[in-house]
Amino acid sequence: MLNLETRPWAAADAERLRAAGFPALLARLYAARGIAERGAVKTSLAELLPYAELRNCVAAGARLADAVQGRQRLLVVADYDADGATACAVAVRGLTAMGGVVDYLVPNRFDYGYGLSPEIVRLAAERKPDLIITVDNGIAAHAGIEEARRLGIEVLVTDHHLPGDGLPEALIVNPNQPGCSFPSKSLAGVGVMFYVLIAVRAELRRRGAFGNGDGPNLAELLDLVALGTVADVVRLDANNRLLVEQGLKRMRSGRARPGIRALFQAAGRDPGRASAQDLGFVVGPRLNAAGRLADMSLGIACLLADAEAGALAGARELDRLNRERRAIEADMQEQALAHLETIAVADGYSLTLFDPAWHQGVVGLLAARLKERHHRPAVVFADGGDGLLKGSGRAIPGLHLRDALDLVDKRLPGLIVRFGGHAAAAGLTLAADRLAEFANAFEAACREMLDPAALRRVIETDGELARGEFGLDNARVLRDAVWGQGFPAPLFHGDFLVQGQRLVGDKHLKLHLRHAGFEAEAMLFNHDQPLPERIQAVYRLDVNEWNGASQPQLTVEHWQTRS
Incomplete structure (x- = not known):
């Protein structure tokens, strides 16, 4: 039984958005997600929330500017997931571009576990850093920071996780720490580090460190920021959507870094048509596979690669690890289902x-x-x-x-x-x-x-697609918009006649459906049994790219028999 609820939307808000230039379907979908006017959809980097509102960000910028100008040794200690990997790459790239002396260390989850532990600090100390910068971790690293203090190493924490009852004794940049008024509490770890870099560059500009120039173009890092933000499944509020949209624009325009292009290539996808869904379900899992099965240093090296050949070799290894991960996960799912039978x-x-x-x-x-x-x-x-x-x-x-x-x-x-x-x-x-x-x-x-x-599981949908709304232009608009956690991708529902079906790839159904006066090609993935003649379906409107041609296609997410 599909328990469906249709998201409500205010017609006046949808009309206001349509009059402001949004396609009618997108205007309705945005209105159903709480957007009432064009100004709520931020598209320019100038509209990013100011870094000065992020508690301790200015102070962190000043401290790192001192380190850059003093040629102090900086060591980035990262988490072993996609957010941590991208945050590490952003830190290394950004600080190096500003003249910093930067190295990185990522704990192997099997040997050291998560975060800045005392063991990791002692390992880091072998590299003789003047300052450790945590990315995507550190807010709970009381013992690790105490060990660093004992060894005479300063620690700067950049994190986004929720703190415990007390904070460690360090300079901390985290939108979720007490006393931080930054409006977006949903920044990913990579977003926090990106903001810190903005503060470092602003401070170095103030000191005249770049001469007559403005310093590095940090927008070049936004492909990494977009990937880490989506892959970490943080809430896509307006500020995060802006970061993701800007990163996707770089990918689609051919300006992604070699590592991200290589990850798309290894997955058989075109970065010129990159979507938020690609980051979450195609590129992100391949990057995460390194931390899950091996060592995230592999993923970070891929992201930092300058040469196409090196990046592609790294991406292919990540793709191999991801295939291995899928096989392990499938076995574990089968075993879990056996457990649950009791x-x-x-x-x-x-x-x-x-x-x-x-x-x-x-x-x-x-x-x-x-x-x-x-x-x-x-x-x-x-x-x-x-x-x-x-x-x-x-x-x-x-x-x-x-x-x-x-x-x-x-x-x-x-x-x-x-x-x-x-x-x-x-x-x-x-x-x-x-x-x-x-x-x-x-x-x-x-x-x-x-x-x-x-x-009780409830499936929220955006109602039914009208005949005039099913088309390639709308499919492309929906593909290119930024959807994710807290801003869900559109789902629609309707009653269909199944007029044709055939098995493809041994485990997927290719369908020909009729609904409310229009016919549509559709896919039902991971289902190899025939469907009845009449179904109720919940589906996405997608673009099917095949042999250089594009056409709209439905992807069925849920279905049940209709009498």
């Missing part, structure tokens, strides 16, 4: 699963799949060695996952060894012999924090 999933508010054979780097993806399949918050654990379990969780709307883990931690101090994350995703470490205790405590927290109605 559980009354519908009776619970959460899912907690562990298998000693599961891969640490893939548990987050499995948690996401289980959350989608069963519409329950899911936490999945793998063996972390030394009597520990390493887990990753994903939440459904209505539950703030980090707050739920915080509630468990406060009620049962010491149960969770460490944790951190966002509303929708979090990671944690647990003693192996306390898994059942955690599962019970997490279930209790979810029951307390979730309204029972939140457990």
